[in-house]
Amino acid sequence: MAGSDAPVDGVTVPLTPPVEDWTTDYDILDAEYITDPYPIWADLRGDCPVAQTDRWGGSFLPTRYEDVVELARLVPVFSSHDPLVVRPPDDQQVIGSSGYHTVNAPPISADPPVRTWSRRLILPAFAPRAVEAHETYTRALAGRLVDGFIADGRVDGAQQYAQQIPPRVIAHLLGVDEGRADEFTDWVRGVLEIGLSNPAVRVASRDKILNFFAGEVADRRANPKDDLISELMEAEIDGEPVSDQHIIGTCNLMLVAGIDTTWSSIGSALWHLATHEDDRRRLAADLTLLPTAVEELLRAYSRVTMARVVSEETEFKGCPTHVGDKVLLNFPAANRDPDIFENPDVVDIDRQRNRHVAFGVGIHRRAGSNLARMEMIVALEVFLSRIPEFTLEDPSAVTWAGGQVRGPRRLPLAF
Amino acid sequence: MKIQVDSDKCEGHNRCYSIAPDLFDVDDYGYATAAGDGVVPEGMEEKAQLAVDNCPEYAITISEG
Ligand code: SF4
Numbered sequence: 001m002a003g004s005d006a007p008v009d010g011v012t013v014p015l016t017p018p019v020e021d022w023t024t025d026y027d028i029l030d031a032e033y034i035t036d037p038y039p040i041w042a043d044l045r046g047d048c049p050v051a052q053t054d055r056w057g058g059s060f061l062p063t064r065y066e067d068v069v070e071l072a073r074l075v076p077v078f079s080s081h082d083p084l085v086v087r088p089p090d091d092q093q094v095i096g097s098s099g100y101h102t103v104n105a106p107p108i109s110a111d112p113p114v115r116t117w118s119r120r121l122i123l124p125a126f127a128p129r130a131v132e133a134h135e136t137y138t139r140a141l142a143g144r145l146v147d148g149f150i151a152d153g154r155v156d157g158a159q160q161y162a163q164q165i166p167p168r169v170i171a172h173l174l175g176v177d178e179g180r181a182d183e184f185t186d187w188v189r190g191v192l193e194i195g196l197s198n199p200a201v202r203v204a205s206r207d208k209i210l211n212f213f214a215g216e217v218a219d220r221r222a223n224p225k226d227d228l229i230s231e232l233m234e235a236e237i238d239g240e241p242v243s244d245q246h247i248i249g250t251c252n253l254m255l256v257a258g259i260d261t262t263w264s265s266i267g268s269a270l271w272h273l274a275t276h277e278d279d280r281r282r283l284a285a286d287l288t289l290l291p292t293a294v295e296e297l298l299r300a301y302s303r304v305t306m307a308r309v310v311s312e313e314t315e316f317k318g319c320p321t322h323v324g325d326k327v328l329l330n331f332p333a334a335n336r337d338p339d340i341f342e343n344p345d346v347v348d349i350d351r352q353r354n355r356h357v358a359f360g361v362g363i364h365r366r367a368g369s370n371l372a373r374m375e376m377i378v379a380l381e382v383f384l385s386r387i388p389e390f391t392l393e394d395p396s397a398v399t400w401a402g403g404q405v406r407g408p409r410r411l412p413l414a415f
Numbered sequence: 416m417k418i419q420v421d422s423d424k425c426e427g428h429n430r431c432y433s434i435a436p437d438l439f440d441v442d443d444y445g446y447a448t449a450a451g452d453g454v455v456p457e458g459m460e461e462k463a464q465l466a467v468d469n470c471p472e473y474a475i476t477i478s479e480g
Contacts, residue, residue, distance in 0.1 A: 120444060127445040128429055291433060295469075353468040361471045365426040370445065373433070 016055065023048040027055050028305070028328070029197055034402035038345055041333040050317045056196075059307065059326040060319060065337035065357070067317055068330055071308065072362040074316075117237045122250060122367055125173065125228055131370045137172055138375055141165060142382035150386060154393055157274070158411040162266035165379055169371070170258040174251060175227020176216055187212075188259040196403045206252070213251040217244050254368070261304055262372045264407020266379045268301035269294070271408050272347060273384070274392045279349050284388035287381050293349035294376050299356035300347045302332035303406045306360065331357050332406065390415035416455040417478050418463050420447050424474035431466035431475060438463055447474075 019027050022040055027033060033040060044051050044063045051061040062068050124130060145164050149155040167181035167188075189195075190205025216229055224230045232247050273280040283289055306329040310321045321327065335356045336344040359369040366372070392398065393412035401409045418438060420431070427445035431438070438459060439447045455463045455477075467475045 123427065123444040127427075127443055128432060128441050129443075295430075352465060355469055355471050357471050359428065359471075362426065365428055365471075370429055 023051045024053070025055065026051050026053045026061055028059075028061075029056065029403045034406065035400050037332070037402075037406075038336060041330075041336060042345075045333070045337065050319050052319065057326065059328050060316065060321065061328045062317065062330055063333040063337075065334040065340040068334035069357060069361050071316065071327060072329055072357075072360060074308075118246065118250065119367065121232060121235055121237070121242065122254070125231075126367050126369075126371050128370050131374050134169060134173060134371070135374055135378060138165065138169055138378045139382060141168055142379050143386075146382060146386045154412065154414045156411055157270040157413045158263075158267040158408045161383065162263045162270065162379070162407075162411075165266060165375055166259045166262040167255075169262075169375055170255055173228055173371075174254060175225055175229055176212075183208075184255060185259060185263075188256050191256055192260045192404050193401050209252050209255060210248055213248040213255075214244070216251070217247055257366065258368050258371065260405045260407075261366075262368075262375050264303040264401075264405050265298060265301070265372060265376050267408040267411055268303065268406075269297045269376060269380055270383065270413065271392075271398065271411055272297060272301065273380075274390055274411075274413055275395075276347070277391075279347070280384070280390075281388070283349065283380070284384040287385065289349065290377050290380055292352070294373060294380070295354050295356065296347060296349050296351045297376075298358040298373075299335045299341070299351070299354055300345075301407075302335045302356070302358040304358070304360075304366075305330055305332060305404060305406075329360065331360060387415050416460055416463060417453045418449045418455060418466070419453055419476050419478065420449055421474045421476070422446065422448070424472045426472050426474075428471055430469045430471065434466050434469060435459065435462040438466065 016027055016029070019025055019030055019032075022044060026040075026044075041063045044061070049062060049064045049067060051063070053059060053061070062071060142161075142165060145161055149160055155161060163185060164181070167184040168178045171178040171181060171184065187205045187208045190201050191209070195202025195205055213229075217233065220230050220233055224233070229247070229251060232242065232250065233244075235242055273283070279293070283293055307326045308329060310316075310323055310325040310327065313323060314321055316327060335341070335358060338344050340355065341351075359366040359372070390413045393414040397410060397412050398408055399410040401407065420439070425446050427441075427447065429441060429445055429447065431447050432441050438450055438455060440450045441447050463477060467477055
């Protein structure tokens with residue numbers, strides 16, 4: 001079995017020994033796990049539904065739907081204060097210039113009661129009606145992107161399309177400069193992708209994000225604007241204003257959670273359509289099939305694995321867990337569980353009964369799920385209506401990233 | 416047929432609303448309630464059942480009557 005020495009999108013992941021036994025020594029950054037985790041999960045589900053490893057700071061990995069969902073609801077015994085799936089070695093724990101030691105991204109990094117009010121603070125921005133208001137912008141953006149490459153007969157569907165949409169939509173929503181979208185993308189990848197195995201990059205990237213939003217908040221203190229950041233700054237919780245640090249953390253979350261994830265979903269969907277001609281032709285001929293198809297693509301290519309940290313001595317599914325242990329919320333594996341989904345490894349774009357948990361479940365259900373859905377549907381609608389026929393230009397050139405957020409990072413398409 | 420959303424369980428996934436916008440109302444925070452008195456108009460029974468089967472929180476129930 002291959003170790004994790006494969007370069008992922010140009011970034012060499014540090015060499016780790018090959019995995020011999022996935023039940024006791026799994027590696028979520030292993031090249032095989034990133035490109036094709038499905039057989040690994042299927043084996044684990046049968047043999048050892050909660051696998052264990054000492055790699056990347058140590059963690060537990062459930063693979064059954066019921067277990068993942070149960071874990072998601074076990075708060076705060078399983079705390080959300082550090083939702084990243086890896087832990088850097090202690091000697092590399094560095095406090096960056098922004099001074100934050102762990103993750104400052106409420107409500108995702110908060111437990112009740114802070115979670116409860118901080119979530120109410122941002123939910124209105126992501127409710128269905130609020131999201132609808134960004135659809136026109138998203139459609140125009142997708143159209144402009146297609147205009148830019150349609151004459152070329154080829155495109156990198158990940159880098160030139162999927163990756164271009166979410167940072168601009170989030171910038172538009174927050175009220176910050178869309179022209180800096182590429183920088184936002186670099187920062188977020190620095191936290192969630194490259195930073196997973198490289199704590200220095202992670203801390204530096206997080207600092208850039210927090211410092212950027214500190215600047216934006218300071219600007220608005222002087223000159224309030226008519227945008228979401230200003231709105232958050234005016235909000236009151238129990239008659240008290242929300243602290244700047246909290247607002248900065250919340251903006252950090254919206255950026256980090258809204259970019260890599262949605263981009264990965266759009267990219268995975270394009271990969272599926274490039275490799276499944278029948279599905280692509282049916283959807284291109286009838287775009288009204290998209291909402292149901294998108295739920296299935298979200299299920300089958302679920303992108304996000306989160307982590308909880310054990311806050312008191314307990315056990316999970318018979319495994320004794322200790323304070324500080326990480327347990328991974330393996331939503332992607334839950335969504336492939338044959339006990340819940342018939343033929344889970346078949347992507348059926350007409351699947352009607354689809355209780356997938358791609359956006360999590362319980363009190364940390366992803367607040368931006370309506371926005372992500374809208375972006376996916378619009379991105380695919382625009383792409384399919386302008387470019388109904390496309391294939392992989394070179395299957396061996398496709399690269400995937402994974403660990404925390406899984407999706408294609410290079411996706412050359414020909415049409 | 417009548418639908419009901421348990422507000423303690425609903426986490427605002429809005430799967431119900433996207434499947435059957437006529438059967439559910441969504442508040443400013445994204446939490447759902449049954450539209451009107453919850454009675455499912457004739458011909459919408461299947462949509463109501465689909466909403467039940469797709470809610471990740473098992474928050475929606477159907478009762479007869
Ligand atoms: S699908 Fe379930 S959790 Fe989601 S809004 Fe509807 S009732 Fe609430």
